[in-house]
Amino acid sequence: MTTARVMQPGAEAAQAYGSSMGGGQVANLGDILERVLDKGLVIAGDIQVNLLDIELLTIKLRLVIASLETAREVGIDWWERDPWLSAKAFDRAADGRDLEQENVQLRERVKELESGRSRREIPRTGRKSRGT
Amino acid sequence: MEPNGTWVYAITERVDVTPLAQIGGVGGRPVRTVAAAGLTAVAEDVDLAEFGEEALRRNLEDLDWLETTARAHHRVIDAVAQQGPLVPMRLATVYSGDARIAAMLTQREADFRSALRRISGRMEWGVKAYADRQPEASDDSAVTAGASRPGGGAGAAYLQRRRNQLTAQKNARRETLASAEMIHAELARYAAETRVHTPQAPQLTGIKAPMILNAAYLLDGTRGEDFAAAVAALADQHPGLRLELTGPWPPYSFAGTGEEGGLT
Numbered sequence: 001m002t003t004a005r006v007m008q009p010g011a012e013a014a015q016a017y018g019s020s021m022g023g024g025q026v027a028n029l030g031d032i033l034e035r036v037l038d039k040g041l042v043i044a045g046d047i048q049v050n051l052l053d054i055e056l057l058t059i060k061l062r063l064v065i066a067s068l069e070t071a072r073e074v075g076i077d078w079w080e081r082d083p084w085l086s087a088k089a090f091d092r093a094a095d096g097r098d099l100e101q102e103n104v105q106l107r108e109r110v111k112e113l114e115s116g117r118s119r120r121e122i123p124r125t126g127r128k129s130r131g132t
Numbered sequence: 133m134e135p136n137g138t139w140v141y142a143i144t145e146r147v148d149v150t151p152l153a154q155i156g157g158v159g160g161r162p163v164r165t166v167a168a169a170g171l172t173a174v175a176e177d178v179d180l181a182e183f184g185e186e187a188l189r190r191n192l193e194d195l196d197w198l199e200t201t202a203r204a205h206h207r208v209i210d211a212v213a214q215q216g217p218l219v220p221m222r223l224a225t226v227y228s229g230d231a232r233i234a235a236m237l238t239q240r241e242a243d244f245r246s247a248l249r250r251i252s253g254r255m256e257w258g259v260k261a262y263a264d265r266q267p268e269a270s271d272d273s274a275v276t277a278g279a280s281r282p283g284g285g286a287g288a289a290y291l292q293r294r295r296n297q298l299t300a301q302k303n304a305r306r307e308t309l310a311s312a313e314m315i316h317a318e319l320a321r322y323a324a325e326t327r328v329h330t331p332q333a334p335q336l337t338g339i340k341a342p343m344i345l346n347a348a349y350l351l352d353g354t355r356g357e358d359f360a361a362a363v364a365a366l367a368d369q370h371p372g373l374r375l376e377l378t379g380p381w382p383p384y385s386f387a388g389t390g391e392e393g394g395l396t
Contacts, residue, residue: 030332031258031378032202032203033199033202034329035206035220035384036223036384037202039220039222039384039385040220040384041143041220041388043140043221043222043240045225045226046137046227046232047180047183047224047226047227049185049189049192049226102294106287106291106294110288110290
């Protein structure tokens with residue numbers, strides 16, 4: 001079932017569509033901060049505060065500053081390392097070195113096992129152990 | 133304390149401040165206007181003890197202060213946007229006085245007018261897509277169960293299973309990302325302009341499912357309903373994704389006057 005709620009950001013709520021939503025998603029502080037901190041027109045006022053200099057924004061709230069450009073400026077690129085969000089990163093991880101390496105290790109281990117030289121358990125080689 | 137600075141919320145052509153009297157601004161003083169070059173800055177007098185450079189550095193680190201101030205900034209901008217097109221200013225745009233604001237308006241008049249023309253009669257809508265259905269995690273139990281009987285074929289079977297798992301994961305991710313692109317392309321047809329923002333982190337959204345699309349759409353005032361219907365239809369077509377529609381917003385994502393990446 002598709003759920004739909006109609007509310008305005010001013011009312012701090014949102015419409016949500018989705019099968020498992022179960023209700024509207026409140027337009028969170030993040031939505032507002034994303035816009036007032038990262039969007040909106042930048043004109044140098046008389047008071048010079050570079051928002052990117054603010055420690056808060058680079059530490060506690062760094063994930064709020066969501067534009068690629070500003071985030072890169074302050075070194076926030078978590079999504080580029082998150083294989084879920086980056087097809088490129090994922091392909092690199094899945095097709096590239098990691099898988100190759102895993103295959104080499106597995107083939108060696110399989111050879112070992114099938115030749116009966118070892119009775120040790122195959123080490124778990126799930127995703128958690130990859131890429132470390 | 134006497135106010136000695138002026139906080140600017142937005143630039144517009146004209147605004148009636150009467151309805152704004154009920155709306156609390158960032159510093160608790162009445163929202164007022166500064167006019168020059170046929171443009172109007174929506175502003176509020178503030179104490180530099182709280183909104184000066186030193187103070188801002190300190191206060192912006194305070195999440196409670198930041199939240200209160202960000203919401204107040206947004207509240208005023210949202211109220212002004214109900215009256216007509218406006219160019220929202222980024223948080224913490226503070227001037228030393230009206231003369232400086234007037235000079236800024238005069239100097240950038242052409243930019244502002246061009247931005248206001250683009251935005252006129254339009255509002256921003258936001259759409260986020262979350263990947264609700266994640267690929268199956270590696271099935272370690274099946275892997276070890278197969279491997280516990282070493283002998284001809286078990287290892288090869290393991291490798292095959294592992295390969296299948298990785299392929300399935302990869303395909304699921306590719307499909308999900310492709311769906312997000314298709315959704316954006318479809319929704320962009322309704323919009324005068326679009327901006328694709330970086331997905332927000334789960335820590336921020338409070339939603340475990342990864343956000344795979346975070347886009348803003350500048351829509352003509354009459355297209356909101358069609359757009360919402362399109363989002364609902366796309367949600368039905370993509371059961372593995374959760375779509376979230378917010379809006380209408382003041383056109384924060386489209387405020388650039390040309391120098392900051394907006395359309396010229």
